[in-house]
Amino acid sequence: MTPDSRVRTVVVIPARNEADRIPACLAALAAQSALDLAVVVVANNCIDATEAAARAAATAAGMRLDVVNVTLGSEEGVGTARRLGCEHALRSWPAADALLFTDADCLTGADWIARNRHHLTRVAAVCGRVNPMPEELFVLKDMDIPLAEMEGRYEALVTAFYRRHRPGPLGLDGEHAHAAGASLAVRRDALQAVGGFADLATGEDRDLVRRLKATGHAVLHAGDVTVTASCRLDGRARDGMSAALRARADRTDYLIDDALPPAERLIAARDSGLLGPWPPLVTPQDRLRASDLLPHIRALEAALDMTSTCGVAH
Structure with missing residues (x-):
């Protein structure tokens, strides 16, 4: 079959047992009137009607859709699913110059495709802002608010530290610090230059962003x-967003985001000139618990001379 040369934008969506969510995800994309659009749903290890639901939604919307059915091994995960979706997209639509990524439990903004395409005229990749679905925030009603506020404050400090001490393409160009596969867009040439997604069970999105920045590709946050993302606690990716939300909803001490290093590590990296690309990667042994954050908050406040505006009780 002759490839469709009209397709310039391909959205790749990993989906595992997403029959209930994939129709709304596809409908949000179809509503954007992108005539050059094709969508690849990577149905991995599905035992429900994900494929049938996706095809029905695409047919109703007049959307170009391919469903790639794969069975992943126990050590594989969403990184492999995204990689296989990319490979299919690049083979099927050789004229496509932009690959966009979201998740099956997300709803893209009304102009998500157009805004991504606009930014890709000047940068190699775009990290979008991921907001929770307001109607699902109730699942976090039991969250330990003081711990959540502590983590939020530390995240803000780490971000501020990076903005000050890691300027240039390795740092944070843009208005937020997200680097999630729920909203990611990459030019075809840049994706191929860095070898695409790695076969990681989780964290494949941040890994790709780090490699893009480390090789001189401009990334805009x-x-x-x-996009708005589900707040469900029974997610599909091992150690993914749902696992993080579940840990916070359990009202127990938990490991904070693995992109938030200990303060002394950040300061030492700055002092040695070895502060790497955003987002940083924290090794398992260096992960911090929410209950241990106060001294790290104080250390970064001191490093940023922000003690007087901290808002955290000492």
């Missing part, structure tokens, strides 16, 4: 590119 765009505030006008948005």
Whole structure:
């Protein structure tokens, strides 16, 4: 079959047992009137009607859709699913110059495709802002608010530290610090230059962003590119967003985001000139618990001379 040369944008969506969510995800994309669009749903290890639901939604919307059915091994995960989706997209639509990524439990903003395409005219990749679905925030009603506020404050300090001490393409160009596969867009040439997604069970999105930045590709963390993501606690990716939310909802001490290093590590990296690309990667042994954050908050406040505006009780 002759490839469709009209397709310039391909959205790749990993989906595992997402029959209930994939129709709304595809409908949000179809509503954007992108005539050059094709979608690849990577149905991995599905035992429900994900494929049938996706095909029905695409047919109703007049959407170009391919479903790639794969069975992944126990050590594989969403990184492999995204990689296989990319390979299919690049083979099927050789004229496509932009690959966009979201998740099956996300709803893209009304102009998500257009805004991504706009930014890709000047940068190699775009990280969008990921917001929670307001109607699902109730699942976090039991969250330990003081611990959540502590983590939020530390995240803000780490981000501020990076903005000050890691300028340039390795740092944070844009309005937020997200680097999630729920909203990611990459030019074809840049994706191929760094070898695409790695076969990681989780964290494949941040890994790709780090490699893009480390090889000189400009990445924009765009505030006008948005998706809303599910707050469900029974997610599909091992150690993914749902696992993180579940840990916070359990009202127990938990490991904070693995992109938030200990303060002394950040300061030492700055002092040695070895502060790497955003987002940083924290090794398992260096992960911090929420209950241990106060001294790290104080250390970064001191490093940023922000003690007087901290807002955290000492």
